[in-house]
Amino acid sequence: xxxxxxxxxxxxxxxxxxxSLLKPRVMSLVVFTAAVGLIVAPVSVHPFLGFCAILFIxxxxxxxxxxxxxxxxxxxAIMKRTQSRPVPAxxxxxxNAMLVGLWMSVLSVAMLGLAANWFAAAFLAFTIFFYAVIxxxxxxxxxxxxxxxxxxxxxxxxxxxxxxxxxxVSIEAWGMFMLIFMWTPPHFWALALFMNDDYTKAGVPMxxxxxxxxxxxxxxxxxxxxLTPFCIGLGFTSIGGPVYFLASLILSVMFLRGAYxxxxxxxxxxxxxxxxxxxxVFKFSLFYLFILFxxxxxxxxxxxxxxxxxxxxVVI
Amino acid sequence: xxxxxxxxRRAKNNKMLGLVLVGFVVIVxxxxxxxxxxxxxxxxxxxxxxxxxxxxx
Numbered sequence: 001x002x003x004x005x006x007x008x009x010x011x012x013x014x015x016x017x018x019x020s021l022l023k024p025r026v027m028s029l030v031v032f033t034a035a036v037g038l039i040v041a042p043v044s045v046h047p048f049l050g051f052c053a054i055l056f057i058x059x060x061x062x063x064x065x066x067x068x069x070x071x072x073x074x075x076x077a078i079m080k081r082t083q084s085r086p087v088p089a090x091x092x093x094x095x096n097a098m099l100v101g102l103w104m105s106v107l108s109v110a111m112l113g114l115a116a117n118w119f120a121a122a123f124l125a126f127t128i129f130f131y132a133v134i135x136x137x138x139x140x141x142x143x144x145x146x147x148x149x150x151x152x153x154x155x156x157x158x159x160x161x162x163x164x165x166x167x168x169v170s171i172e173a174w175g176m177f178m179l180i181f182m183w184t185p186p187h188f189w190a191l192a193l194f195m196n197d198d199y200t201k202a203g204v205p206m207x208x209x210x211x212x213x214x215x216x217x218x219x220x221x222x223x224x225x226x227l228t229p230f231c232i233g234l235g236f237t238s239i240g241g242p243v244y245f246l247a248s249l250i251l252s253v254m255f256l257r258g259a260y261x262x263x264x265x266x267x268x269x270x271x272x273x274x275x276x277x278x279x280x281v282f283k284f285s286l287f288y289l290f291i292l293f294x295x296x297x298x299x300x301x302x303x304x305x306x307x308x309x310x311x312x313x314v315v316i
Numbered sequence: 317x318x319x320x321x322x323x324x325r326r327a328k329n330n331k332m333l334g335l336v337l338v339g340f341v342v343i344v345x346x347x348x349x350x351x352x353x354x355x356x357x358x359x360x361x362x363x364x365x366x367x368x369x370x371x372x373x
Binding site for chain 2: 014016046048049052055111114115170171
């Protein structure tokens with residue numbers, strides 16, 4: 001016989017635990033990039049509907065986070081970085097995490113369809129599917145290219161925001177997609193360089209685990225070089241302008257310098273100083289993306305106030 | 317954990333859930349009002365002019 005009050009303490013989850021299932025920090029980046037996508041789009045949206053659209057895109061991202069925590073509970077329990085997540089910590093059962101994820105997916109997609117349009121809603125549904133099924137269930141444990149392809153899931157939100165405003169996608173939306181898509185590999189590989197032990201223990205085939213740190217450093221360099229034209233090129237679309245261009249130029253040089261620093265670094269030095277440069281590049285990459293999207297917002301404000309350069313070349 | 321503590325925890329969780337539900341009602345109501353007063357189609361721009369979507373006075 002079980003004591004009912006004791007079992008209640010084991011099974012009841014706190015509201016805060018359910019909120020942390022939604023990966024609030026990832027959600028904040030999704031909300032920000034989706035909001036920029038919606039705001040810079042050439043169609044003005046009623047502020048309340050715009051707010052709702054962003055809210056439900058964020059909720060959709062949270063839903064995929066919960067599904068990811070349900071599916072990855074076994075490896076999350078092994079890795080130090082993820083041990084305190086609600087499912088491995090025993091605060092929420094894996095089954096409940098799945099239910100929260102599924103119901104919130106349905107709710108966020110339906111509500112985005114009602115608040116904005118059904119194209120954006122279908123796009124959000126695809127994004128959740130891509131993250132939960134293609135990335136979490138399939139790629140993550142099967143290939144070192146996991147985060148390269150899986151990065152698309154994180155790159156869709158500004159496109160969904162754009163679609164919520166316009167009802168479609170266009171070259172500018174793809175430009176924002178490519179910026180995040182190409183940014184994701186160097187960002188996560190910088191993390192993997194100093195979190196390698198976690199991934200090895202959990203058997204996740206990150207590039208650092210399968211090909212070693214040397215190859216990963218090379219890959220970070222190559223992807224950062226490939227990222228640069230997409231980053232700067234976005235400045236010459238209809239959502240770019242001089243402020244974005246200047247920001248992209250400075251940030252690209254800084255990112256390239258950081259990546260080159262990691263590329264030329266000896267493994268012994270990195271180990272001796274506890275991966276200080278790798279941690280710095282990882283943190284910088286977050287700052288890089290934030291500033292670039294903020295610069296797109298500044299361009300939009302300048303356009304609305306008609307204080308931009310009128311003859312700024314829009315090439316693409 | 318004592319009974320009082322469990323009750324306090326539940327009360328807090330219920331209050332939070334209640335707030336979320338009230339928030340949801342407000343959002344659905346707000347969307348309805350905006351859509352009814354504006355009545356506009358949000359689909360418009362995809363690089364081509366779509367006369368079918370333009371409001372004619």
